[in-house]
Amino acid sequence: MPRTNRPGAPAAVDLTRFLPMFFQETEDHLATMEGYLLRLDLRSPDLEALNSIFRAAHSVKGNSTIFGATRLADVMHRIETILDHIRKEELQPTHNVISLLLEACDTVREELRCLKDAADADPTALQAMYERLTQLAQSDAAPPATLHEAAAPATRRSARFRIEVHLPEGKDITALPLAELYAELGTLGRVEDVQASGGASSAPALSLFLLTPERQQVVRAKLVSLLGTHNVRVERQDARPRPALPAGTALPARATSTGSAAYGLFPQEHSSIGPYDRSVGSVTQTGVLDSSALGRRSMDHDPSGSASGRRATDRGYFDRSSIRVDVAKVDRLLNLVGELVIAQSMLTEATQRSGAGQDAGLRDSVAYVGRQTRDLQEAVMGIRLLPLDFLFSRMPRLVRDLAHKLGKDVELVMHGGDAELDKELIEKLGDPLMHLVRNSLDHGIELPALREAAGKSRRGSIQLRAVHQGGGILVEVEDDGAGFDREKILRKAEERGLRVHPGMSDEEVWQFVFAPGFTTAEEVSDVSGRGVGMDVVKRNIGALSGHVDVRSSRGGGTTIAMRLPLTLAILDGMIVEIGGESFIVPLSFISEAFLPQPGQIKSITSGPQVVQVRESYVPLLDLEPLLHIRREAARPQAGIAIVVEADGRRAALAVERLLGQQQVVIKSLEANYRRIPGIAGATVLGNGRVALILDVNALMRAGLAPMKGVETLEALQG
Amino acid sequence: MKKLVLTVDDSAAIREMLAYVLKSAGHRVIEAEDGMDGLQKALGNQVDLVITDQSMPKMDGITLVKALRALPQYQRVPILLLTTESSDSMKEEGRSAGATGWLVKPFDPNKLIEVVEKVTR
Numbered sequence: 097m098p099r100t101n102r103p104g105a106p107a108a109v110d111l112t113r114f115l116p117m118f119f120q121e122t123e124d125h126l127a128t129m130e131g132y133l134l135r136l137d138l139r140s141p142d143l144e145a146l147n148s149i150f151r152a153a154h155s156v157k158g159n160s161t162i163f164g165a166t167r168l169a170d171v172m173h174r175i176e177t178i179l180d181h182i183r184k185e186e187l188q189p190t191h192n193v194i195s196l197l198l199e200a201c202d203t204v205r206e207e208l209r210c211l212k213d214a215a216d217a218d219p220t221a222l223q224a225m226y227e228r229l230t231q232l233a234q235s236d237a238a239p240p241a242t243l244h245e246a247a248a249p250a251t252r253r254s255a256r257f258r259i260e261v262h263l264p265e266g267k268d269i270t271a272l273p274l275a276e277l278y279a280e281l282g283t284l285g286r287v288e289d290v291q292a293s294g295g296a297s298s299a300p301a302l303s304l305f306l307l308t309p310e311r312q313q314v315v316r317a318k319l320v321s322l323l324g325t326h327n328v329r330v331e332r333q334d335a336r337p338r339p340a341l342p343a344g345t346a347l348p349a350r351a352t353s354t355g356s357a358a359y360g361l362f363p364q365e366h367s368s369i370g371p372y373d374r375s376v377g378s379v380t381q382t383g384v385l386d387s388s389a390l391g392r393r394s395m396d397h398d399p400s401g402s403a404s405g406r407r408a409t410d411r412g413y414f415d416r417s418s419i420r421v422d423v424a425k426v427d428r429l430l431n432l433v434g435e436l437v438i439a440q441s442m443l444t445e446a447t448q449r450s451g452a453g454q455d456a457g458l459r460d461s462v463a464y465v466g467r468q469t470r471d472l473q474e475a476v477m478g479i480r481l482l483p484l485d486f487l488f489s490r491m492p493r494l495v496r497d498l499a500h501k502l503g504k505d506v507e508l509v510m511h512g513g514d515a516e517l518d519k520e521l522i523e524k525l526g527d528p529l530m531h532l533v534r535n536s537l538d539h540g541i542e543l544p545a546l547r548e549a550a551g552k553s554r555r556g557s558i559q560l561r562a563v564h565q566g567g568g569i570l571v572e573v574e575d576d577g578a579g580f581d582r583e584k585i586l587r588k589a590e591e592r593g594l595r596v597h598p599g600m601s602d603e604e605v606w607q608f609v610f611a612p613g614f615t616t617a618e619e620v621s622d623v624s625g626r627g628v629g630m631d632v633v634k635r636n637i638g639a640l641s642g643h644v645d646v647r648s649s650r651g652g653g654t655t656i657a658m659r660l661p662l663t664l665a666i667l668d669g670m671i672v673e674i675g676g677e678s679f680i681v682p683l684s685f686i687s688e689a690f691l692p693q694p695g696q697i698k699s700i701t702s703g704p705q706v707v708q709v710r711e712s713y714v715p716l717l718d719l720e721p722l723l724h725i726r727r728e729a730a731r732p733q734a735g736i737a738i739v740v741e742a743d744g745r746r747a748a749l750a751v752e753r754l755l756g757q758q759q760v761v762i763k764s765l766e767a768n769y770r771r772i773p774g775i776a777g778a779t780v781l782g783n784g785r786v787a788l789i790l791d792v793n794a795l796m797r798a799g800l801a802p803m804k805g806v807e808t809l810e811a812l813q814g
Numbered sequence: 815m816k817k818l819v820l821t822v823d824d825s826a827a828i829r830e831m832l833a834y835v836l837k838s839a840g841h842r843v844i845e846a847e848d849g850m851d852g853l854q855k856a857l858g859n860q861v862d863l864v865i866t867d868q869s870m871p872k873m874d875g876i877t878l879v880k881a882l883r884a885l886p887q888y889q890r891v892p893i894l895l896l897t898t899e900s901s902d903s904m905k906e907e908g909r910s911a912g913a914t915g916w917l918v919k920p921f922d923p924n925k926l927i928e929v930v931e932k933v934t935r
Contacts, residue, residue, distance in 0.1 A: 159825075304877075
């Protein structure tokens with residue numbers, strides 16, 4: 097801690113190691129601010145929401161002084177002032193006000209990033225933001241009269257109740273089950289301004305204010321069950337109170353501490369502290385405050401209960417039960433476990449080969465090692481998993497800003513953000529996801545007037561969904577906008593020289609939007625529509641061994657579905673033999689495998705052979721030329737057809753033999769050798785030999801390409 | 815004399831830092847993440863000193879001070895308010911609630927030990 101670790105501090109007390117925690121917490125507070133700002137009902141802002149934003153801003157200010165960033169603290173102080181004006185209804189939180197506050201969060205975040213990386217921040221950005229905030233803070237924007245006449249929002253808002261607890265004569269506050277009372281209040285909401293009176297019988301023994309979204313009857317019922325009917329009085333304060341600032345958040349007269357004393361003690365006059373005669377101190381022995389009762393209480397009624405979700409996000413990843421570890425360490429661990437898995441499968445195979453498998457004891461031990469290794473691998477991979485909320489949480493801001501820019505009214509609904517997948521996938525999914533949401537807003541959702549004319553609600557909807565499905569994850573972006581225009585896409589495709597025919601299925605037509613440079617937008621907006629995008633989305637998802645599917649209906653909206661594996665470290669694969677070599681086909685692509693009869697394979701004039709799969713024909717890809725495998729003259733023709741599906745198309749891969757199904761550890765060829773077209777990676781099999789993992793997406797593009805006159809994979813990769 | 819100290823702050827980083835400094839001086843520490851949590855922990859353990867932040871969810875520091883002072887067993891236990899500013903309005907609010915004193919964040923480890931010793935003597 098640069099500012100506090102002055103000379104003279106014991107050498108052992110080095111506080112700098114806490115700095116990373118403060119940075120992380122500050123980022124979490126900024127995220128909390130942003131989250132509440134985005135959800136704020138502008139017509140009738142919820143007081144507790146404003147208080148939460150205020151608290152977060154206050155914490156950022158406090159942490160800024162810990163970093164020694166006083167200019168940052170000044171900016172946060174201005175934000176507090178503005179929030180205070182809003183809270184006191186002296187300033188209406190218009191769209192522009194919220195936008196400025198969000199922008200301020202961005203500026204602060206950037207400043208923090210520079211502080212953290214010890215990089216030079218742009219000093220003018222912070223100063224400019226400070227000035228804009230100051231201007232707003234000082235403006236006398238009178239709240240319009242209509243502010244409170246706005247329709248009541250659908251969600252219930254917090255109300256403020258005054259709660260008084262009276263006691264029969266002769267009893268004092270220690271007769272109350274205080275621990276249980278506070279535990280109950282904690283589950284209801286926020287407590288403010290507790291006051292206790294000593295013995296005066298007219299005054300309540302205890303009075304306090306409770307800020308809660310619960311109804312008065314509920315609050316009363318809960319308290320009565322604890323304290324009895326005659327002792328409790330619950331009074332609702334006026335619907336829109338103008339309470340004093342919550343204690344502790346009062347704005348100081350001066351912006352920051354003037355560097356006076358580090359601490360101070362108040363004059364100790366006990367008469368001004370508590371209302372009690374010290375003689376009642378002994379009453380604690382009555383058992384009312386029995387700590388075992390308290391323990392029981394907090395167990396049955398964990399005060400974090402319903403709020404645990406919110407608290408988790410408020411505090412980010414700083415639960416005391418978690419530690420932060422460098423990703424490189426986790427990756428090293430993952431790598432070692434990968435090697436262990438390979439070593440284990442070698443051991444299994446060697447045991448079988450040598451005949452030592454006859455020994456039941458050895459066989460059991462080897463099987464036991466195998467199970468433990470798989471559990472270990474799963475556990476280690478679990479460390480790298482992150483919730484999709486990491487990505488989802490960026491979207492509300494994107495949608496808000498973009499919808500405003502485009503003059504559209506859009507609601508964003510997100511489901512399944514708690515689904516987890518590997519960190520690397522999360523990182524690589526970010527851009528495609530953002531692109532799809534942007535596309536939905538720009539091209540999908542219509543302007544409010546158009547929607548109305550089409551008999552839809554003025555407000556469009558974009559849904560983000562994630563769900564675990566068959567060992568992978570399905571992420572969907574759905575909008576209820578205009579949907580794809582089949583004719584327009586066909587026309588544009590034809591203009592671009594792509595092969596079209598009127599009998600194409602919708603699924604085939606939708607695939608055109610993934611063609612490089614394809615756009616149907618009449619004008620190129622600066623949001624999207626430049627025709628770079630969907631092809632990049634598809635390529636990126638394909639690079640993650642994923643698929644992209646499209647569903648769309650004219651007027652009914654569009655859904656883009658991305659199927660991804662949970663991790664890039666392992667995959668379930670089918671080991672196949674092609675040209676005498678072992679290859680791995682990822683199981684996620686395979687829909688079936690069969691032995692084609694001679695009559696089922698047909699040749700067509702242009703393009704590859706086709707094979708009959710029940711009622712339909714699919715192209716049969718001969719992998720030997722595609723993978724440059726030299727055919728040995730004496731070798732029999734490929735015997736088995738594996739039907740694979742990618743990007744809404746099907747094809748059959750001709751292989752000689754199926755050697756078995758296995759979970760394999762993926763080794764990057766790019767990192768260890770170089771990129772090879774048609775190959776996604778490599779793995780080491782149980783027999784110690786290296787097998788290449790087929791890139792089914794690329795092979796299908798190449799195998800089906802002769803229709804377009806492209807001959808080799810290399811030409812496509814470019 | 816080693817003391818049992820209750821630290822109340824919604825920032826885990828502040829709590830860890832306080833605990834680190836207090837423990838290095840030989841004190842024992844109980845941590846709470848907001849006023850409500852602090853109140854419950856104070857009811858469950860008779861602590862020798864409470865150090866609390868002001869601005870917290872669920873229950874703020876000033877309310878915690880008032881609630882503690884309403885309990886006979888906490889009438890005389892010292893309570894220090896952690897504050898980012900040492901303004902007069904803050905001091906007045908803290909004093910009238912019944913706090914023993916205040917401590918400015920970011921704190922100097924030595925000053926923290928010093929004030930703890932002063933108020934728990």
